Amino acid sequence: MRARDFIGTQDVTREDLRTVLDLAQDFAKGRLGGPTDGALSGKTVCLAFFEASTRTAVSFELAARRAGAHVISISEKGSAIQKGESLVDTVVTLDALEADAIVIRHPAAGAARLAARHTGAALVNAGDGRGQHPTQALLDVYALSEALGGLDELDGRRVAVVGDVLHSRVARSVIPTFQAAGMEVALVAPRTLLPLEAHAWNLPVISSVDDALDWGADVLYALRLQKERMTEGSPRVPSVAEYARYYGVARRHLATGTLLMHPGPVNRGVEVSGDVVFDHSSLIPTQVASGVAVRGAVLALATGAVGMEIAA
């Protein structure tokens, strides 16, 4: 069985989503077995993190262990990756250890694609630069479909992706993924946080969360705003007050049943006002909880542990 990579979501289809979501549900319900008899028994999963990320790393590691995989975890922090060691050298080394899947996080877009060319193992992108973060997008769709009662319930709904689209790999992954689920997507951001060619995705650009509700958003997907966007060089946003006023999600935006999502970690009072993170309209806790199941499903598909009819 040939390994399957999860590098980006640009070509993801509705059927791909259905496969991952069904499997994630099985995983969540324990139908894929446990640490000793799990679907990944006998498989080796390597986590190679060239950029700090506790949450994503833990989520992958937990998923792999629960399904019975051996896990090798290396990171620059733990100095298993030598300072300056090249991505390709690391991948070649892991390949020699006969990894079945390599999960990679790297600060440069395209790192996952490059790594895939140098290994026979399945390559799972855990976030590369401003490029892609496919498992985030998959777990988002999983969380949303759990909340709405199934993948088909996403069809025709409207989601506004709010905030720092320019620097966000999450945005680049969720846009095509939501579209594959049949959703209409709009962007809500100042021009300073959008690519110059803001029409690159052919999506409407809306100038505030209030206007996004007028547009008919069923879901507000808030992106994380890195602090340095407001402090370094020539800041792209004048102040927290102004950002929160126009691009922050507040309680009033959720009054009519609009759902809130955020990939985490949340800057309270910036992207999301503090009191709504755990609001009943907030899927943020569900998103976090969906991580393990979806990443378990992805690893199972990637390593070929579970049969896959989905296109590469």
Next chain:
Amino acid sequence: MREASRELIIRGAHVLDPLSGLDEVTDVRLAAGRVAEVGAGLRGARRLDADGLHLFPGFVDVHAHWRTPGREDEETIETGSAAAAAGGFTSVVMMPNTDPIVDKPVIVSGLVRRIENESRVRAHVSVALHEGLRGERLTEMRLLKEAGAFCVSDDGLGTQSAGVLRNGMLYAKTAGLPVILHCEDHTLATGAVHDGVPAALAGIPGSPASAEDAATATALVLATETGAKVHITHVSTALSAGLVGYFKDRADVTADTTPHHLTLTDELVGTLDGMYRVNPPLRPEKHRRDVGEALRGGILDFVATDHAPHSLSEKDLPLEEAAPGFLGHETAFAAIHTELVLKDKLSLSRLIEAMASAPGRWIGGAGTLGVGAPADLALVDLSEEWTVRPEEMVSRSRNSPYLGQKLRGRLVGTVVGGELVYDRIGERVGERV
């Protein structure tokens, strides 16, 4: 802004409004603060006999420093707006380089309130593009707009770097605010006057034309790329005017030049008099001519005065130590009329377009006498010759470069919203019962 005014019929003036194509002796009825009717033989209870006068749409000045808050010893909203009215201006944009700088919503809302109470003419608030005009942190443009900001500008200073400017343009576009740019490269503009023959002979440190041209080119390139609405103010060189022409159809760009750059040259540097320091500096004759030509041809869209009052203590200094800036409101029309129109370098109609129609379109809904338009207008006696005298200036300051000069064409009345706000002919208003 004001209570609806009483009806007034202005009779017998030569009405010139390029926008509505009016250029004839006729009557105009003003009612409820608007132009109600234009045509010969209008009758009504209250009328103003304007035989022999010209009636123009009120002038619009997108660039003025009223020094409030902070330097009320030089100008206030009251005196600045009175000076504007005395020059036929009915709408003015106030620049934000005051003390404190206008970069916070609370300052804007305060100014808007004061304008309502103290200004004789319509006034709009320009806010800083960057906090403290420091060229680093963007101002809260969207909150500022909600507080009443009309546009953004770091006027008085050029911008630190192209990257900073580009970021500002992108954010201004998001905020829906036009950007007024003072184009000056501070690494080149190290002198006090234009780096020309008079500066060389007098030994005054000069700033080359490239200081303006390089910054103008950068601004135009970035305006084109970002799609921001950009207005280049006080264009003073031949090349900058040419650059504006090149980018005209490629970007959302407009530009103005000033009465003094159209009428004065750097020969005045030879006087060594602090009065004649201004930024951008007065240029040699070739620049003056080409800038005038660009205004005539419409490459430069309109005139703005850069009205910049200064106290005597800031002007009565050696040239290189004096504060840069000239009074502008009261002499703008007369100076250009005298130097360009009467010398056949500019038609009267194009001058009115450049002082009323075009800037009126830029600020929106001003600069025309079309029926339904706000009753903002200027009554002018084109034949009156007058000498600019310091004791007759309406501004609180006296730093006019035209002091002692004879000019032809003088305002006799200015109307805003149907009410006379500058009045040298009040006795001509007749009431009939």
